[in-house]
Amino acid sequence: MSNQETFLNKPIKETDPQVSSIIKKEIDRMSHGLEMIPSENVVSLAVLNALGSVFTNKYSEGYPRKRYYGGNENADEVEALAIERAKKLFGVPHANVQPYSGSPANMAVYFAVCNPGDTVMGQNLPDGGHLTHGWKVNFSAKFYKSVPYHVKPNGCIDIDEVRKLAHENKPKLIWCGATAYVREFPFEELGKIADEVGAYFAADVAHISGLIIGGAHKSPVPYADIITTTTHKTLRGPRGAMILVTEKGLKKDPELADKIDRAVFPGLQGGPHDHQTSAIAVALGEAMKPDFKEYAHQIVKNCKALAASLMKHGLKLVSDGTDNHMILIDLTAYGKGGGIFVQEALDHANITLNKNTIPADPSSPFYPSGVRLGTPATTTRGLKEKEMELIGEWVAKVVKEVCSKYKLPEDKTQIKEYLAKFRSEIKSNSTIAEVKGNVLELCKKFPLYKTLVY
Numbered sequence: 001m002s003n004q005e006t007f008l009n010k011p012i013k014e015t016d017p018q019v020s021s022i023i024k025k026e027i028d029r030m031s032h033g034l035e036m037i038p039s040e041n042v043v044s045l046a047v048l049n050a051l052g053s054v055f056t057n058k059y060s061e062g063y064p065r066k067r068y069y070g071g072n073e074n075a076d077e078v079e080a081l082a083i084e085r086a087k088k089l090f091g092v093p094h095a096n097v098q099p100y101s102g103s104p105a106n107m108a109v110y111f112a113v114c115n116p117g118d119t120v121m122g123q124n125l126p127d128g129g130h131l132t133h134g135w136k137v138n139f140s141a142k143f144y145k146s147v148p149y150h151v152k153p154n155g156c157i158d159i160d161e162v163r164k165l166a167h168e169n170k171p172k173l174i175w176c177g178a179t180a181y182v183r184e185f186p187f188e189e190l191g192k193i194a195d196e197v198g199a200y201f202a203a204d205v206a207h208i209s210g211l212i213i214g215g216a217h218k219s220p221v222p223y224a225d226i227i228t229t230t231t232h233k234t235l236r237g238p239r240g241a242m243i244l245v246t247e248k249g250l251k252k253d254p255e256l257a258d259k260i261d262r263a264v265f266p267g268l269q270g271g272p273h274d275h276q277t278s279a280i281a282v283a284l285g286e287a288m289k290p291d292f293k294e295y296a297h298q299i300v301k302n303c304k305a306l307a308a309s310l311m312k313h314g315l316k317l318v319s320d321g322t323d324n325h326m327i328l329i330d331l332t333a334y335g336k337g338g339g340i341f342v343q344e345a346l347d348h349a350n351i352t353l354n355k356n357t358i359p360a361d362p363s364s365p366f367y368p369s370g371v372r373l374g375t376p377a378t379t380t381r382g383l384k385e386k387e388m389e390l391i392g393e394w395v396a397k398v399v400k401e402v403c404s405k406y407k408l409p410e411d412k413t414q415i416k417e418y419l420a421k422f423r424s425e426i427k428s429n430s431t432i433a434e435v436k437g438n439v440l441e442l443c444k445k446f447p448l449y450k451t452l453v454y
Contacts (some may be wrong), residue, residue, distance in 0.1 A: 001147025023454045031448045033350035038326040050282045051238045055274035063410020070132030078278045085284035089213050094245035094257040095299045098264050098272040102206045102230040105241035106132040111263035113200045114172050116143045122175035124148035125355045131339025133175040151359050159189050177204025182322040189450045202226040210234025213287050225249030234376050240276045245366030299325045302375040305385040307390025326374040330358050337367035337408035345402040345426050349435040379444045394435045401431040
């Protein structure tokens with residue numbers, strides 16, 4: 001075998017043992033812990049196979065049968081398959097599967113329907129919204145006039161405020177969607193408001209697209225003009241995104257599908273990631289199978305069971321529960337800024353979640369007063385309600401342990417030193433060690449990948 005043949009055919013464990021070792025450590029971390037960040041999931045071996053396929057070698061600028069390069073007959077076929085599956089699953093007439101991720105997909109929507117300086121509306125980031133829906137440091141507020149709307153004290157979107165702001169400001173585009181919203185989205189009400197003021201209505205369903213496909217959440221299709229979604233959350237695919245155009249959107253603007261496609265390419269991107277497209281096609285194929293509906297409903301059942309357990313063990317939740325895959329724990333009863341203590345303590349207990357702002361958070365986004373957790377990945381792994389009850393008890397135990405002992409200093413200059421002390425002490429905390437032992441025993445009953453070789 002020539003040197004070139006050897007290069008092409010050696011596995012990573014031989015060519016780059018350093019990276020191979022790191023990947024093995026990540027497999028070990030996932031296998032022996034509970035992934036509970038609600039924007040994360042565990043993909044199938046089939047999705048991994050497609051994502052690591054030879055399609056990563058190809059350049060395919062353009063769209064199927066309209067490419068700039070040759071040799072694209074197979075790329076055309078797999079992209080067309082992904083498009084048709086997306087259209088069928090969501091019940092829409094047009095789908096673009098090329099966006100590299102969720103934020104570029106949302107940027108393409110702006111490029112398609114807005115001009116710089118136009119007014120846009122979206123859910124305020126500290127109220128659970130998304131950066132690209134008009135947050136002040138993001139392009140969506142730098143190039144457009146952002147008018148954010150908020151949630152009520154009960155954690156639900158304030159529809160009356162949305163209507164008032166929309167009529168006062170006459171936005172070109174209204175967003176619905178969030179990164180930390182635990183109730184069902186009011187698509188119908190927001191769609192009516194958009195119609196009242198002549199705005200495009202875009203539903204960013206990145207978090208809940210799998211729930212929508214599975215019938216575990218209302219669909220925005222009858223009410224929205226445009227739908228964007230990532231493919232790696234409840235949809236359980238690779239990291240990627242899609243933009244869908246509805247019948248309602250085409251009635252509003254017959255050129256809307258073409259505008260979206262031109263905004264993606266050549267407006268914002270070059271060649272699509274064909275390996276990503278093929279993995280999206282696989283994930284959409286999986287979502288077409290009957291057991292995906294069961295999975296989607298189980299995500300919600302598990303999340304409701306987890307929420308009930310957390311509240312039973314004395315924790316306060318934003319909105320006192322959940323309608324979807326996500327929970328926000330409000331830690332303000334222990335003081336402000338407790339999210340970082342809970343996140344890092346639970347990391348040591350092999351439970352992964354993320355610190356997160358809560359509505360009207362008294363602290364900063366760097367040291368928020370809440371944590372966000374959810375059930376997509378644990379549901380994929382096979383856990384059900386009885387396991388969620390246990391996990392809720394364990395999370396509550398760690399929350400009470402660390403939040404009763406540690407408080408964020410008022411003097412910002414003391415925070416760094418205080419956190420260093422905290423991080424040193426939790427390594428030997430017996431309560432955290434006990435919970436970690438419970439987690440390890442639970443994970444043995446629900447193993448992950450059996451055939452990955454690195």
